[in-house]
Amino acid sequence: MHCTHRLPLLLAGLLLLSHSQLVQASQDTSNQTYTEFSPNQTYTEFSQSNISSYQIASGNANFAFRLYHLIASQNTRQNIFFSPLSISFALAMLSTGAGGDTQTQILEGLGFNLTKLSLPEIHEGFRLVQHRLSHPSTSTEPSIKVGNVLILSQDLQLLSDFVSATKASYDSKVLLSNFRDTEATTRLINNYVKEKTHGKIRDLVSGLSPNERMVLVNYIFFQGLWKKPFPSSEGFVADFYVDENTVVKVPMMLQDDQQHWYLDDRYVPCTVLRMDYKNDAVAFFILPQKGKMKEVEQMLSPDIQVGPWGLSTSQKVSLQFPKFSISNSYALDEILPYLGFQDLFTHHADFSHINQDEKLQLSKVFHKAVLEVNEVGTEAAASTAISVMFFSKPKKRVLVFNQPFFAVIYSTSTQNILFMGKVFNPTA
Structure with a gap:
């Protein structure tokens, strides 16, 4: 009988619009406690000339508004701020490791009609969105950085197809950590997100359990400068x-x-x-x-x-x-079941495409977003x-x-x- 391990999913959304130049994060990595995992497997990307990032836009918009209204119904007199694209990225990446009804539930929960878009088309759409956002064709200004990282237990063996798929479609990185040392793993995750978001997203996660086996993180860093700034x-x-x-x-x-x-x-x-x-x-x-x-x-x-x-x-x-700054954090594991993601946090979840030796179960989904508005951007x-x-x-x-x-x-x-x-x- 397989033991069930919990699989937390973390998401970080960020907007920074304060200065004309990005604040450089510290390059001191002497205290890092992780090693980077580089798989040797190869992956043949799905590619089709008529596929574009626009194909997933309607599904993403559908999910964004459904999520907004659910959050708004629970926060009638509070600020609301989140990145629906960051959440969609992370859940879509998670779907590459899901099987059967769990995979269908994730994709349909994200707003995709699987009779109109195939699984390879969805993942290719996200790959193209990430590429376009990270590599704008015309702008010379700092723009948008999107990234994904898998932090996994040192003794967890991922299936090669899962590693290859997440790398090819989501350009994910893999970091190894000792999850029994919850303090060190928490510090690793929070420091990683803090660095990637230039210090604006801090303390994304807390209260990790030694039973956690893998954490998926997506971050979005956006710096926009007004074409017409305020004096x-x-x-x-x-x-x-x-x-x-x-x-x-x-x-x-x-x-x-x-x-x-x-x-x-x-x-x-x-x-x-x-x-x-x-x-x-x-x-x-x-x-x-x-x-x-x-x-x-x-x-x-x-x-x-x-x-x-x-x-x-x-x-x-x-x-x-x-001129203002607001910050919001959400425990999405308490919200997503109301949007059709019923099985993800139960023993019915099927993540057999991640690892077949252990029964993985999603435990937590964190999301944090920061909004800053000023004269420059x-x-x-x-x-x-x-x-x-x-x-x-x-x-x-x-x-x-x-x-x-x-x-x-x-x-x-x-x-x-x-x-x-x-x-x-x-x-x-």
Whole structure:
């Protein structure tokens, strides 16, 4: 009778938009306690000329909005911020080691129709997304870094096909650790993620058990610089109206002479502002009309197209936008079962494509994301409605983000949502 071991899955999403240059992480590796595992196996990549990263975009969007609404239902009066793409990357990578109903459950839970997309097409789609994000064709600015790593027990023998598949499709690295030394393994994981996210994601995991056998980590690091930055000399402190009874003071940024894309939606009671980065991303901010926050939130769905085609004209606006930083952590093992991932955390889970000698079971899924917004750069944005019209006005429009709003960061080259959330209280 096989012994069941727990398999934690960790995800780290990050947005950094603070300086014009990346903060360099420490290169001192003298205290590292791991060795890197380099498999000798070869893997023949699936490749087909008509496959592109766009094929998985609709599935990723479906998953992103379903996850958002579930989190929002449990956090009605709190900030929300996460990277749906980071979570999809890690779960899709995990599916390469799953078999039978478990694999189907993961892929369908991620929003993929397996009658329209084959398993090789899905993995190839993720490979192309990661490649495009990490190797932009035109931008010379620091952009997006996506990575995956497997941390496994020193005595766990992975099947060669699993190692080869995760390497080929997800460019994953493999690190070895002594899981019986939970303190050292926790330090290894947290230091690795901290380094890869330039110090912005700290203490991702805690409370590991000696029974853990493998940890999967995905991280996304995004640094975007505004094409039209805010002048630092124009800042001031203003009121932010969290709700009818709560008002907080926030540092507010001001732009008074720049053109931006925006629209007043005819069917959803909100205004949508688009701001462009110098690299492969745009930010959308959705500002609900007063008292319409819940109504707008309920209407957010994949049918509301998130993309640059939603706004066709730009004009000068007087823009007031808060400068802030928020951080959110989620125990996704408590959330994913409600999205169709029922068996992953039970003894019914089948990860026999990872290792056939032990019965592996998923135990924990951590996700942490950080959002920073300032004059030089920002992340976050909003999506627009299906049926919208842009209203061009002869006078300069005044847009003041002094109440809760939604945010989405969107990759133009892959048509995927990188980050999304709700800024309910920028001081919380």
